[in-house]
Amino acid sequence: MRYMNNEAVMKKMNSRKIVNLIFKGIFLFATILALMTLAVLFYRILSQGIGYLSWDFFNNFASRFPEKAGIKAALIGSIWLMAVVAPVSMFLGIGSAIYLEEYAKKNKINDFIRVNISNLAGVPSVVFGLLGLTIFVRALALGNSVLAAGFTMSLLILPVIIVASQEAIRAVPSEVRAASYGMGATKWQTITRVVLPSAIPGILTGSILALSRAIGETAPLVVIGVPVIIQFLPSGVFDTFTALPMQIYDWAKRPQADFQNVASAGIIVLMSVLLLMNSVAILIRNKFQKRY
Amino acid sequence: MAEQRPSVQEMIANAGAKRNRKTLEKAIPVVLFIIAAISVLTTLGIVFTLIVETFIFFTEVPFFSFLFGTEWLPFSNTEARFGILPLIVGTLKVTFIAVIVAVPLGLSAAIYLSEYASDTARRIIKPILEVLAGVPTIVYGYFALTFVTPVLQQFIPELKIFNAISPGIVVGIMIIPMIASLSEDAMSAVPNSIREGALGMGSTRLEVALKIVLPAALSGILASIVLAMSRAIGETMIVSLAAGSTPRFDGQFTDSIQTMTAYIVQVATGDAGYGTTIYYSIYAVGFTLFLFTLVMNLLAQRISKRFREEY
Amino acid sequence: MVQQIDKKPETTQIVYDTKGLNLWYGTNHALKNIDLPIYENEVTAIIGPSGCGKSTYIKTLNRMVELTQGVKTSGEIHYRGRNIFDKDYTVEELRTKVGMVFQKPNPFPKSIYDNIAYGPRIHGIKNKKILDEIVEKSLRGAAIWDEVKDRLSTNAYSLSGGQQQRICIARALAIEPDVILMDEPTSALDPISTLKVEELVQELKKDYSIIIVTHNMQQAGRISDKTAFFLNGEVVEYDETNVIFSNPSDQRTEDYISGRFG
16 A cells, blocks of 8 residues: 555645745745845935035034034044054954964863853943943043044954954964974964964954944944034044044934935945945955965 | 075074064963953953942932832932833833844845855845945934834824834844844754755755754754844944833833933933933943843853754 | 895984884874884885874974874984973974975965075075075975976965975975975875975985875885884884885784785
8 A cells, every 4th residue: 555645745746836936935025125125225315315415515514504514523533433443453353363263272261251252242332332431431531532432442343353353363274384383483473474464354354344333333432422513623532523423313313304314414424434344345355265 | 506605504593583582472472361351351341330330320229119110210300210111111112023023034034045045146135134234223223213214104193203113123124134144054054965855855945944944943043033132122323313212111112212222322412410320320221231131142142052062 | 126235324323213202192192102213314204004193203203293282292202312302492493403294285375485485584584685595496406496486476376286285395495404204295196296296305315304104105115215114103113115015024014015904
């Protein structure tokens, strides 16, 4: 006796195939729906904000009048912020990654450092703001300066840079390290002359992506007390400043429709900066991919 | 090669490059360890900061009335109340809607990418998802306030300008890439041989996806959802712009609410002086928020650890 | 095989003298009581089945084995009369004298020139003219100069596997070492490249002492003067290569040579 009834199986097969196709359609539709929101978002912001983009917009300070409002202080402020965040976070991040990948032995302290990094990555950015407010703004009396905000942002993106750098360093084959040791090179020589040059594209890509997160991050700046209506540019890292997302937040909050359009224009500037940074990251990634 | 020059070994000996090396080689790991320890110090700094300032807060507000109080009226001149429950409820409302939006869409995208999509489709979709993940939350907040809310008002007339639904949906959109990519990682980790085994018996792709891959990748998928929820709980700017600042302890979704994060922002942008109860209250709220996200992150790690042992 | 007459005189210097060497990976006793003198300007082949400890042994000679975690050693290895395990003998100093060529070609992801100049540079030689000289001499020494002289600035990874391995040999030659350790240098190469490397080894032994680990018995027979047969972490037999291959004294050696196992 046969347990499988071929006819019945075939009959059912058709409906199973159809169900499969229907669900494939549903999955694809859901995916596209998610992606479409991005298109809607871009369209919305472009159509609202493009009219406000002009030379004056880049060259004016904040204003009570939407038509006179400009982004100069915020744009320059964000550049100042990056001037602190990039070196501080990369120095700490790459240094930590080198330690964890090349020096750290398997013991409790180092395991704790590793676990801690992954947990730190999950701490909400607004909580980093509270840390910055207490330690940098108040305890170290840096006030709401570029430096205080820069340190806070550096700690915020530190886990991302560490993890990206660790991956890049891990991707350098151990044979290449062995070759260097075999020539009588010391550990540090091997790291600086062989490991880092090979890992640097990956480290840079990860770091740029992390920095682009820092440039768009708002919550820590709000908590630190970064002001918005500022009529001057910072002349040093101890000066107060404002940044792109802060300025956009302030505009978006205002009830007048005109200011919301100004906010759109600000978002276009912010997103262009991000797009530029991401393109550079992708360029680096593609140029140096697959070298072994 | 008849030139007269000392042998390379002699030149090496003369160069004496090793002289300062030993101290350097000993110092470097110490310096790097100190750098690596800064991430630990950061965590300690966060915990220490939150505990100290929260402790001061509790010298002014009783612990139990904070934990179980159903009224959050910090700005009242006569009777300030600091019961955190309304803020927690507000946070959970937004998170709830975000999960309703993000889980079906994120999982569908993950299943499509891992089980159906051609390489070309994957090459197009994944970078777009990455862009979606890279959009700053302030931009999402603006989108929620100026676009999603007005559109929703067409369908839900009683919806106020500030509400829980619109920011909930947008927070959901924000966490879709997280669920999609982490779940896809978990599903792609299911060995192809298992898939081929099922396909070879005449299963359709859907049956393979739902009956074989999904169960096998379940812990990874669950972990991604828990992580995404933790992200939703900690999300600040979207709710600050679009959810309002009305702490309420009820089931209202269409009216202005307030989340924990939005309260911190409200105080930070307001003019509460340093050292006031309100000032310390943001640390108590921040500490509560920190505990919420910490527990969820640890939970996600626990879940995904189980998943890693499977193959 | 006919006994060759040009046997080295007894006065030949010993470069490496291993005395009672034991090595453990954790609890795994990988090398057991090794005694092995290795002579100057000869090619010494180390053969044996996989896992017999031959690779471990050659990596112990320049202490590369210590890069693996949990390695413990006892006994002594004298290099030119000095115990390499002495506290004040740094591995860097040892490895400057003893070059190494690895199983898989492992050039640095740098230009051919920078690969060769790596060793001299890390040891403090910076003069461009001298470096140029060293690079040319080393590449000639590794019989690859003519193939690469016009593209010294291209990435070493653009070369074929066989060429890469000769670049690695040239890189080792650049610091004019005393001894060259070769850990199955042809195992990843095609037969023609293998032949080139074997010819090169014959050429190099005029100036260097060479210790080569090989899985390939024919290769050991073709290029080496002395052969040590390793089995389960022990030296079963060590003698002139032609003795090992024509008239081994241990049954296990004969079984291995005749292909009964391994």
